[in-house]
Amino acid sequence: MINTFSPQVVEMAELNNLFIELTSKNCNQRCKHCYIDFPISKNVKDFISIDRIKDALNDTKNENIEFIYLTGAEPMTHPEFNNILRLCLKKANVCICTNATFINEKKARFLKKVEDESTNEIVFKLSIDHYNEIKNDDLRGRGAYRQTLNAIKSLAKYNFNPILNIVNYYNEDEDVLRSEFNKICEKIGFEATDFNFHINKYHNKYKPVSDDFRINETGDFDCKNGRILTEKGIYVCPFLANDHRGRMGNDFKDFSKKMYLETDFCLTCSQNRNKMFGINLTLLHKA
Numbered sequence: 001m002i003n004t005f006s007p008q009v010v011e012m013a014e015l016n017n018l019f020i021e022l023t024s025k026n027c028n029q030r031c032k033h034c035y036i037d038f039p040i041s042k043n044v045k046d047f048i049s050i051d052r053i054k055d056a057l058n059d060t061k062n063e064n065i066e067f068i069y070l071t072g073a074e075p076m077t078h079p080e081f082n083n084i085l086r087l088c089l090k091k092a093n094v095c096i097c098t099n100a101t102f103i104n105e106k107k108a109r110f111l112k113k114v115e116d117e118s119t120n121e122i123v124f125k126l127s128i129d130h131y132n133e134i135k136n137d138d139l140r141g142r143g144a145y146r147q148t149l150n151a152i153k154s155l156a157k158y159n160f161n162p163i164l165n166i167v168n169y170y171n172e173d174e175d176v177l178r179s180e181f182n183k184i185c186e187k188i189g190f191e192a193t194d195f196n197f198h199i200n201k202y203h204n205k206y207k208p209v210s211d212d213f214r215i216n217e218t219g220d221f222d223c224k225n226g227r228i229l230t231e232k233g234i235y236v237c238p239f240l241a242n243d244h245r246g247r248m249g250n251d252f253k254d255f256s257k258k259m260y261l262e263t264d265f266c267l268t269c270s271q272n273r274n275k276m277f278g279i280n281l282t283l284l285h286k287a
């Protein structure tokens with residue numbers, strides 16, 4: 001008998017999460033564990049054009065978009081970041097996924113003003129990977145830990161409710177991570193709940209995966225109700241942005257709703273079981 005392999009398929013139900021990759025290669029950090037392959041130079045100029053974003057917002061006007069996520073590499077390096085933010089806020093709530101280095105008190109005050117001009121809200125996902133400064137900075141670079149804590153403090157001062165985006169690189173017990181991060185937040189005067197901690201498994205791009213892996217279960221993955229716009233086209237999710245395996249089309253006029261889960265990234269999602277990039281809205285409404 002011939003055994004034919006058919007991978008798990010995810011059919012997108014509704015487009016609720018629109019990810020926009022503002023830059024694929026521009027970041028002021030070089031974190032050891034990042035899933036993106038960076039060029040050696042930190043001065044690559046590969047920013048998405050504002051017209052491409054306008055077209056995407058127009059093409060998705062009949063979709064039920066709950067959140068627009070500004071992602072990268074580092075989205076806040078985009079020279080037109082503020083204009084893009086205002087544009088997106090006209091359409092939906094916006095989540096800024098950032099390494100937090102561009103957020104200080106002055107910036108937080110400015111962002112609150114931008115939010116106040118809109119009927120939608122801004123949410124932040126700030127990268128920090130360990131409650132121990134040395135362990136965190138070993139991954140993210142010297143000073144990263146303090147910069148993120150400073151960003152949390154500044155945002156909380158202006159009544160934002162930032163999410164700590166934690167990659168569990170050291171494979172620790174998640175309850176321990178949550179409780180230790182809670183203590184740190186308390187120390188800096190930020191009252192956190194479960195909503196404020198988004199813990200993900202580490203995707204090790206250097207670890208070879210056997211070609212015949214199988215995904216037997218699916219979870220609440222990002223591809224279920226999201227797509228990402230990049231300068232090159234539409235892709236299934238941030239993990240597979242600009243990767244031919246995740247290409248879904250050229251624009252939102254006509255894009256694919258179907259994804260076969262057969263990549264090494266999908267394997268990490270299946271081990272994680274939840275969204276790796278989108279916000280858990282159930283927790284948002286409880287917070």
Ligand code: SF4
Pocket residue numbers: 010221222223224236237238239240259261263265266267269270
């Ligand atoms: S990497 Fe994750 S979100 Fe992306 S297509 Fe695979 S399962 Fe879906």
